[in-house]
Amino acid sequence: MTRLLHHWLVAWGRNLVANRLLAGIATAGLVIGLAGAILMALVARVPLTYNHVVPAHARTYLAVSVVSAPGMVPDYQQKSPAGAAALIEANVGEVEAAARLLEAEAELRRGGTAQTEAIYWADPDYFDVARFPVLSGDLASALRSGHGLVMTEAMARKHFGRAEALGETIDVAGQPMVLRAVIADLPPGSTDLTAGIFASGLAARSGLALMQADQPGAFSITVRTYIRLRAGIAAEQAGKAIQPVIAGLVPPPVRAAYRLEPVRIDRLALHEGFHPGARERLVIGSVVALLVLLIATANFVNLSVALAERRRREIGIRKANGAGRGHVAGQFLAETVLTLLLATILALAAAEWLLPVVNGFLGTQARLDYVEDPTLLLLLLSAALLLGLAAGAYPALLLSSMPPAATIRGSDVAPAGGGRMRSALVTAQFAILIGLIIATSVVHQQRLFAMREALRMNIDQVLTVTAPCPAAFVAEAEGLPRVRAVSCSSESLLSGNTFLPLEWRGRQLVVHVVSALPSIFALYGVRPLAGTLSALPPHGEKTVTRVVINEAAVRAFGFASPAAAIGEALPVQGASPGGATGAQVVAVVPDFAFQSIEKPIEPTLYLPESPEIWNGGLVSVKLDGRDMPETLSRIDRLWRDTGNAGPIERAFVSEHIERLYASLERNAQLFAVFSGLAIFLACLGLVGLSLSAAQRRTKEIGLRKALGASTRQILTLLLWQLSRPVLLANLLAWPVAWWLMRRWLNGFAERIPLHLWLFPAAGLVALALALVSVATLAYLVARQKPVHALRYE
Template sequence: MLKNYIKIAYRNLLKNKVYSLINIFGLGVGIACCFLIFNFVQKELSYDTYHANYDRIYRVIHGNTEGDNTIEGKSYDDFWVWGNAPVGPALQNDFPEVDKVVRFSGRADILFMLEEVPYQETGVLFMDSTAFDVFSWKLIHGDPKTVLDAPYKVVLTESTAMKYFGETDVVGRTLDGSASPGRSDAGLYTVSGVMEDVPENSHFDFNLLLSFETFSTNRPFILESWGYVDTYTYLLMDKNTDFEAFQAKLPSFVERVRALDDDIGNYDIAVEKMEDFYLRSEAQRQPGTVGSLPNIYIFSMIGLFILVIAIINFMNLSTARSLERAKEVGIRKSIGADRSSLIYQFLGESGMIVSLAGIVAVLLVALALPIMNDLTGKTFIFNEMLNTKTIPLFIIGLMIVGLLAGSYPALALSSFKPVSILKGVSKTDSKGVALRKGLVVFQFALSISLIVGTLVVYNQMTHLLDRDMGFTDEQMLLIEYNYDFQVNSIMEPIRDRLEDVSGVKNVAFSRSVPGSYFPNAGTGIVNAEGEFVYKDQAIFQVGMDFIEQYDLEMVAGRSYSRDILSDTTQAIVVNEALARQYGYANPADMLGKRFEQWGKEGEVIGIVKDFNFVSLHNEIEPLSLPYEPFASRYVSIKVETENLQETITEVEDIWSEMVPHRPFLYSFLDEDFNNQYEADFRFRKIFTSFSVLAILIACLGLLGLATYTAEQRTKEIGIRKVLGANVASLIAMLSWDFVKLVLIALALAIPVSWWAMDSWLQGFAYRTNISIWIFPLAGILALSVAVFTISFQSLKAALVNPVKSLKSE
């Protein structure tokens, strides 16, 4: 019997080649998309799980709270991961639950010289010697207990060791970091270890580790300063730690800390679990990239939508063609087959189709991996995706899909009454027709929702790129030189030489530029009530020409002037948000008010209009722009658009002449600033790509149904043509039934898609509104695709010779 079932299933596949191909390919694409999205989601959820101590690793987040000092009610988006150095040892001293502490600095760049060749190394961290006790990074060479236990020791990643030395067995070799005199971390570093590259699914990464002893030896005051921010602190907790009980003890710890230092005000801390670092942390100043949990939910839903749409196609085509199998069912029942055996037969047939679709899916996954890697910016390897864990899940998934896709057709076919069928009495099951229409409405509602989502995402990203940020970023060439003392000591001669280049308009120096790293500073200013108060805010240390260079608009007062000597030591310019922070509704009222900041005193001389110096995910923060050119890290060069490459070459020649010890590292500000939106652009690409696939799969099913409907109405079409119906009216008749379903789907999709995309837009401080035109446009696009899909088959049916049509029965 089983052999007979397989033979019949095989014959039906060959007999109905078009429908078989639609079912197999449609399901194959749906399964492949779902599998790819599943792997993407798994990779996002797997961040940091490679650490053996994953469940025991926590980190400290720092902030300032007003009034009640309890965990409940804290706004974690006001907290920073970046904080002070002494908090870790203090926690370890006060709480036996804290097993080990590992601290590391904010990301640094260091200039190394190797065989007279300069390398500006990025991704450098100063890290405690306990790093390899807490984190599960694998050392290829070196002792994990001693690799970071003394000043000027360095651990290289495997790829960094290959870059510098061409091999990994390099313990004892040296890297000369003394090429930047004046920096506290300059010196000769000895390679003490080489480790494997940091796994891709890590919430922060690096190219090399320098010992925290180097950091603390050169700046020992940091270890005791509760108000100096330049350290990340991670904790390895005891295995039996009660996290809630530990949290409950923190307020009393914070009170003791506040008593030690009056200057830290309402300083507060909380702790986060490692499972929250990548996807759930709302704290600012992360040590690396973070993911988006809402995006994970969205991608998961898209994967499910695509699979559901493919399953609906299968069910629709199977039930629509059920009458063609009616006589077979009648004969089988008349010779003794019971309903259960027929159900098993048809479920087996659907299982065969799903198995073939699974093979197609595997082939499509293998072909699509390079595209998937490009879309997501992550590395997916076929052999790693199909492993002992995923293969059983894939097989179970196919079985579930086969059961879902084949259940209704099997139940519908097995319910036919043999007496009626063998007498030739057969009529369309109204319940089956209603179900098919309902499924078409459902899958097109999903498709329209995806079209709306795609339009909203594109609209928001266009809004980000087109928004006036409040500063000039076009044709702004940046040279990054990492605070080099030698460069800052000759910045005026460098500026003069660069401004002599014909393609250069003007030049300015600064520590930060929009979109780059910037520190925060405690600043005391007389507020609107006449009180001298300290508040914390972002700080851009700038040279004399920075404000003019970036076309920042002065809303009150003036910028710095070379003609006023006191501007270099006793003046400060701030933004409107900072004026509001101190209670000034009218920025001009802040002019002349006394300030103190990092040892400098004087008065406020100007207020610039607010500009977006961070991404549009965030509101504009209070910002001060003190004159401090010797803290600079960047040269900003405004260049002409004509002969740009020649200008860059001339600039490089001047740089190489005046700064021979440092490589010429340049970029353009607009590109650097937009890199903040890389994750958003990737989201757009992934969302759009899978949305298009979902719509194509829906249309594939619609094509199959349209073809079958046209076949069923062959005789009707012939009679109508004999009675004078023209081709256009026949196409309209055949298409209208499907167009009505798409219109119903549009009505259902509007509220759902509006709610979903409005929730997504909440992640942007500056967001576009969901325009009403998006919904009719989505409907028009869906209708156009549906009509195009149907019209070809409708046209083919309408053009058939009526004589042939009337002979068809």
């Protein structure tokens, strides 16, 4: 067995050197395909193993707030009412334990050194719910006293200089606390927790202890509530039991629209409510990476057959000396596996080098750590071994069937079916390539549509300042030389998270509400479809008597047209203190929103309320685009000069839109990168095949030229034979790409049409790439003198 392995290694090495150009092309393609697949697997591994650091993650849930009503897209928040945990633990039999976390910034002081850290104020039994691996101390009782403290190993080293610091004291938010337990570090990006310090909520100055109850009729969600279900209890069952228990925490007008939904903590990363499209992006990215790997593997199989056909005499001599078909197949299979292992090692090195770039590009925190996770390397090498066996099986069996007599004579013998298989693999490669080109084009067009046409407003050079319309600042800002307009609105203009339940003609409706000065519409270039904005008081009113609605609200209230809605009175008595029983519709504006077009635009009421009764707000400042740095500096200085406390919080609306469509942007970039890799690999494989074909058909070309064929005719023949698989690939790619992209576009409430011209255009691009890749080589082969071709051996 040792001699056989030695023989395989020697034969593999010699053939790599003898055919280094084709072998290099085949191996390089594999390295690129494997590196892409490894990187995508590492990225996908993060959300698929999310919160697995908690041993009992399958029974640990986060109680998330969901606001939903007929005609309204559900709104998910990871926080919940502060009083929910105690009610659930005491009254819901399906729940074994419940506890709260409150994130806060706190000053930690020890030995004269002070640092501000993000911490969690935690209920005493929090670690009974979410059980983390403990390195030292008694985690179960660590927070049961008012001075108890738990840290991760990294935080303990940072603040105490060592991890073994149990019993040491540090001041947290002005009160001494004692380190009672140290837990393992939380892998970055793999858990919903962002802080590594847990302080007892029983402390006198803790955020939980100082938290005040909601006023009558008020409702707030402020804490993260974790629950652990009893064994065998389903989340749906627990959710139904929780709802009536927490009903008393919710004001009656909101009660029908609000619920607490238990979400398993290991499913938070891919939850559609928090990360719309995340699961789809993960699947799409994985499938595309797999397709690129298939292109690389198809290249490798094709070139392996081409390389092995050069070894006809070797195969014939071995068979004539008694080697059976199994021995020959075994050698070729072993050589394929060795090449795959070499390519995998190179791909791992490339993946490790590229991983920081990929993390920055996709906003992920994937890791490749052989020391902490040695099974990862074992899994990757095992996958490479299986891929090698799969990729090498066909060439090995095909080439081992070559007849010995013909191969020894040097006849141009090709294995039966080899040519057809090569054509089929090239067709599959270019079908994938054409599909990726179509997908890249569609995603890019949808991104442009979302960020431009779907907005239906002018956000160019609009700056927002987070503030409830400070009068002095607004008045002075209007006088700055590069400022075109200034207006104010509530924060819900951007967030869209303020809603109002209404009863309208016997129906229960939930509509979004935006408080705004009338000038906000002109600032964003929004013109009414019906009615007039001039009827609105320019500085708002304390008692709402007039209202502006959008087209979606026209449909929700059942009005026949925008004009028919003018003059109707809507029951918005809860919109402001002392509000009237009805507000007259004075204008209808087009549907516009600062939210993603993945969701339909909601029915929205724009209330011209006076800013003095707003709870928070935004100042929108329209700039003319010139002298931008100087203008921003003047605005910052003006903020301080007009007596506003704290640093100014400002951002361009375009930045909000970019963040909103960051995932769509990443989709477009991901498709572009993988399409580029697919183009490179397909063309690389085509070059390798044309090199092999040119050598294999040298005599045939010489005979054709000797019989009168011109260089142009030979060139046309070669290019046609290489182009046929590419043309056939269109028949496979077009229907599949149409079906997949139609489904993808259906995930958007507003979308571009799927243009039919994209499909032939993608086919022409693929054909042009193929012809450019092989044209030079085909021309050189076609213009050879017949005498050299006929003497070729």
